[in-house]
Amino acid sequence: xxxxACNFMDELDVLCVGNAIVDIIAxxxxxxxxxxxxxxxxxxxxxxxxxxxxxxxxxPAIEASGGSAGNTAAGIASFGGRAxxxxxxxxxxxxxxxxxxxxxxGVVFKTQPLDGPPPTARSMIFVTPDGERSMNTFxxxxxxxxxxxxxxxxxxxxxxxxxxxxxxxxxxxxxxxxNCARIAxxxxxxxxxxxxxxxxxxxxxDEFLDLMRSGTVDIVFANEHEAMSLYQTSSxxxxxxxxxxxxxxxxxxxxxxxxxxxxSGETRVSVPAIDITELVDTTGAxxxxxxxxxxxxxxxxxxxxxxxxxxxxxxxxxxxxxxxPHDSLRQAAIDGGLA
Amino acid sequence: xxxxACNFMDELDVLCVGNAIVDIIAxxxxxxxxxxxxxxxxxxxxxxxxxxxxxxxxxPAIEASGGSAGNTAAGIASFGGRAxxxxxxxxxxxxxxxxxxxxxxGVVFKTQPLDGPPPTARSMIFVTPDGERSMNTFxxxxxxxxxxxxxxxxxxxxxxxxxxxxxxxxxxxxxxxxNCARIAxxxxxxxxxxxxxxxxxxxxxDEFLDLMRSGTVDIVFANEHEAMSLYQTSSxxxxxxxxxxxxxxxxxxxxxxxxxxxxSGETRVSVPAIDITELVDTTGAxxxxxxxxxxxxxxxxxxxxxxxxxxxxxxxxxxxxxxxPHDSLRQAAIDGGLA
Numbered sequence: 001x002x003x004x005a006c007n008f009m010d011e012l013d014v015l016c017v018g019n020a021i022v023d024i025i026a027x028x029x030x031x032x033x034x035x036x037x038x039x040x041x042x043x044x045x046x047x048x049x050x051x052x053x054x055x056x057x058x059x060p061a062i063e064a065s066g067g068s069a070g071n072t073a074a075g076i077a078s079f080g081g082r083a084x085x086x087x088x089x090x091x092x093x094x095x096x097x098x099x100x101x102x103x104x105x106g107v108v109f110k111t112q113p114l115d116g117p118p119p120t121a122r123s124m125i126f127v128t129p130d131g132e133r134s135m136n137t138f139x140x141x142x143x144x145x146x147x148x149x150x151x152x153x154x155x156x157x158x159x160x161x162x163x164x165x166x167x168x169x170x171x172x173x174x175x176x177x178x179n180c181a182r183i184a185x186x187x188x189x190x191x192x193x194x195x196x197x198x199x200x201x202x203x204x205x206d207e208f209l210d211l212m213r214s215g216t217v218d219i220v221f222a223n224e225h226e227a228m229s230l231y232q233t234s235s236x237x238x239x240x241x242x243x244x245x246x247x248x249x250x251x252x253x254x255x256x257x258x259x260x261x262x263x264s265g266e267t268r269v270s271v272p273a274i275d276i277t278e279l280v281d282t283t284g285a286x287x288x289x290x291x292x293x294x295x296x297x298x299x300x301x302x303x304x305x306x307x308x309x310x311x312x313x314x315x316x317x318x319x320x321x322x323x324x325p326h327d328s329l330r331q332a333a334i335d336g337g338l339a
Numbered sequence: 340x341x342x343x344a345c346n347f348m349d350e351l352d353v354l355c356v357g358n359a360i361v362d363i364i365a366x367x368x369x370x371x372x373x374x375x376x377x378x379x380x381x382x383x384x385x386x387x388x389x390x391x392x393x394x395x396x397x398x399p400a401i402e403a404s405g406g407s408a409g410n411t412a413a414g415i416a417s418f419g420g421r422a423x424x425x426x427x428x429x430x431x432x433x434x435x436x437x438x439x440x441x442x443x444x445g446v447v448f449k450t451q452p453l454d455g456p457p458p459t460a461r462s463m464i465f466v467t468p469d470g471e472r473s474m475n476t477f478x479x480x481x482x483x484x485x486x487x488x489x490x491x492x493x494x495x496x497x498x499x500x501x502x503x504x505x506x507x508x509x510x511x512x513x514x515x516x517x518n519c520a521r522i523a524x525x526x527x528x529x530x531x532x533x534x535x536x537x538x539x540x541x542x543x544x545d546e547f548l549d550l551m552r553s554g555t556v557d558i559v560f561a562n563e564h565e566a567m568s569l570y571q572t573s574s575x576x577x578x579x580x581x582x583x584x585x586x587x588x589x590x591x592x593x594x595x596x597x598x599x600x601x602x603s604g605e606t607r608v609s610v611p612a613i614d615i616t617e618l619v620d621t622t623g624a625x626x627x628x629x630x631x632x633x634x635x636x637x638x639x640x641x642x643x644x645x646x647x648x649x650x651x652x653x654x655x656x657x658x659x660x661x662x663x664p665h666d667s668l669r670q671a672a673i674d675g676g677l678a
Contacts, residue, residue, distance in 0.1 A: 024436075026443075027665070055439060056439075058439070058443060059443050059444075060404070060413065060439075060440040060441075060443045060444045060663060061436075061439070061440060061443075062401055062402065062403045062661060063401065063402035063403070063436065064401045064402070065399070074399065092432055093431055093432040093433050093458070094432050097363075097400075097402065100394060100395075100397070100399075100400070101399040101400060102399075104365075104397060104398050104399045104400075105398075105399045119432070321660075321665075322401060324399060326366070326660075
C-alpha cells in the first residue's frame with residue numbers, strides 16, 4: 001500500500017447490524033391506535049396482509065430510511081465517525097432508497113440485496129399528538145439476512161460491533177450475529193446490543209440474558225422499560241443492578257429523565273436529557289442516543305461525555321420528523337461544546 | 340338515486356391535472372448547484388442517466404408525494420374541498436406511495452397506472468440554506484399521460500379544471516388538457532392553469548398565450564417571474580396588465596410580497612403574505628397558494644378571501660419540509676379567521 005493511501009479496514013469505529021427498513025411516517029390521533037389494535041410506543045410486527053390493511057387506513061405519509069441499527073450507523077457517520085452496516089434490502093425502489101441514504105451518509109454498506117420477493121422491509125409509523133411513535137413493521141427482505149452476509153474483514157476492522165435485539169425476529173439473523181461476535185472477540189474487539197423494545201425483550205428474554213451472561217455481548221443499551229422487562233421487575237434500580245452484574249457496561253436511557261451509565265466497580269454516571277423546544281416525533285431517539293454514546297466510546301471519551309453525546313443526538317432527532325438527523329451531528333457537537 | 344345518497348359526480352370543486360411525481364428531498368449548499376449545473380429555483384428536466392448521476396451525488400434524503408397539480412389537489416382536500424386528480428404513475432413502489440398519499444388525503448384519483456417501464460416519476464429536490472428549492476425531474480411514467488386518461492364525467496362534475504403548464508413537457512398530455520377544456524366549457528365549467536416555471540414559460544410561450552387568448556383557459560396563476568417571462572418584459576406592471584387583458588382572471592404571486600388578483604374592469608386586489616417564523620423549504624408554495632385560492636373561489640368567496648386563503652396555505656407549507664401540508668388547512672383557516 002502506498003504511504004497515505006486509505007484502507008478502511010484499519011479504520012472503522014462501529015459496525016451496526018440490523019433490519020434494513022424504510023419508514024412510512026404519518027400522524028394520527030390516539031383513537032386510531034386503539035381502533036386498529038396497535039400497541040402504542042411499541043414495535044408491532046405485521047404480515048403483508050395487515051400491512052396492506054393498515055396502509056389503506058393510514059393518512060398521507062412521508063418516507064425516510066430507518067431501522068434501528070441503520071439509524072445508529074447514520075448517526076455515528078453524522079458525528080464524523082467511521083461506521084459500517086449489515087442489513088438486507090431487496091433489489092427494488094425502496095431498497096434503492098435505503099442503499100442511497102445510508103451510503104450518502106458515509107456509512108460503508110455492501111450487503112448483497114435480495115433478488116425477487118419479499119420486497120424491502122417497511123415500517124408504518126404512526127406519530128400521535130404527544131410525539132410518541134408506534135411502529136408496524138413488515139420485515140420483508142430482512143428475513144433473508146443470514147451468516148452469509150457477514151463480511152469478516154469489516155467485523156474484524158470495527159472497534160465495536162453493535163446490533164439490535166430486533167434481529168431475533170427474522171429466522172437466521174441471530175446466526176449472523178453469533179458469527180460477528182466470535183470474529184469480533186477473536187480480534188479483541190467489543191460487541192454491543194440494544195434490547196430494542198420491551199415486547200421484543202419479552203419474546204427473547206432468555207436468549208438475551210444468555211448473550212450477556214455468556215460474554216457474547218459486552219455493552220448493552222436499554223431504555224428503562226426494556227431493562228425492567230428483561231428482569232421482570234417494576235423496580236428500575238433492581239433492573240440497573242441486574243444489568244450491571246450481567247454485562248461489562250450497561251447504558252440505561254430514561255427519556256426526558258436522561259441516562260445512567262453502569263459499570264461494575266465504578267461510580268454510576270447520570271446525565272440529563274438536553275432541553276428541547278418541541279417534541280415532534282420520538283422515532284430514532286434510542287438509536288441516536290446509542291450513536292452518540294458509541295461515537296464517544298470509540299474515540300476514548302469519558303463515560304460522561306459519551307452519555308452527553310448520546311443525549312445531544314437523541315434530543316435533536318426527537319425535534320424533527322423521521323429517525324435520522326437532518327443536520328450534522330458533528331456541527332451540533334461543536335456547537336454544544338462536546339467536540 | 341335514493342334520497343341522501345351521495346354522488347361525487349355532482350359535487351367536485353376542483354379537478355387538478357398534472358405530472359404525478361414523488362419528491363426526493365435533501366439539503367445542499369449553493370456550491371453543489373453550481374458544480375452540478377442545476378438552475379437554482381427552477382424545474383430542471385433530466386433523463387434517466389442524469390437522474391442516476393445526481394442521485395449518486397445527493398445526500399441522505401426523504402421522500403414525499405409531490406407534483407405541482409397533485410400538491411394543489413391535496414391542498415384543496417386539506418381545506419375540506421372536493422378535489423380530483425388525473426396523473427400517471429407506474430405500477431411500482433413509488434407509484435403505490437403516490438396513489439396512497441393522494442387518496443388518503445381524500446382526493447378522487449383513478450388514473451390507470453402504467454404497466455412496465457418507465458417507472459413512476461421522481462424529482463430530486465435540493466433545498467439550499469435560504470430555503471429555495473431546485474428541482475430535477477425525471478418524468479418517467481408521466482410521459483404516457485394522454486387523452487385516454489380523461490374521465491369526462493369527472494371533468495363535467497368539477498367546477499374548475501386546473502392544470503399545470505409543466506404538462507407541455509410530456510408529449511401527449513396537452514391533448515388530454517385540450518379535451519378536458521372542451522368538456523369543461525361544454526358543461527359551463529371553468530378552466531385554470533398555472534404557468535409553472537419561468538423556463539417552462541420560455542419553452543411554450545406561444546402555446547400558453549394561445550391557450551389564454553383562445554379562451555381555452557379562463558383563470559391563470561403565475562408568479563412574477565413567470566408572468567414577466569411570458570411577456571418577455573422586466574416590468575411586473577406591464578406583465579400584470581398584459582395578463583389581465585389575456586384572460587378572464589389572473590392571479591400573480593410575489594413570494595414574500597404577497598399576491599395580486601387582476602380582473603378586467605375591476606379594482607385590483609393586493610393581499611400580503613402571512614408572517615412566517617422560519618423559511619424551511621419553498622417547495623409547494625405556488626401549488627398551495629393555488630389550492631387556497633381555488634378552494635375559496637369554488638366556495639364563492641370574495642377575491643380578497645381567496646387570495647388570503649392562498650397566502651395562508653403557501654405560508655404554512657414553506658415552514659415545513661415537503662410540498663404538501665402536514666397539518667389540516669381547514670383547521671388553519673378556522674384558526675386564521677378565514678373559514
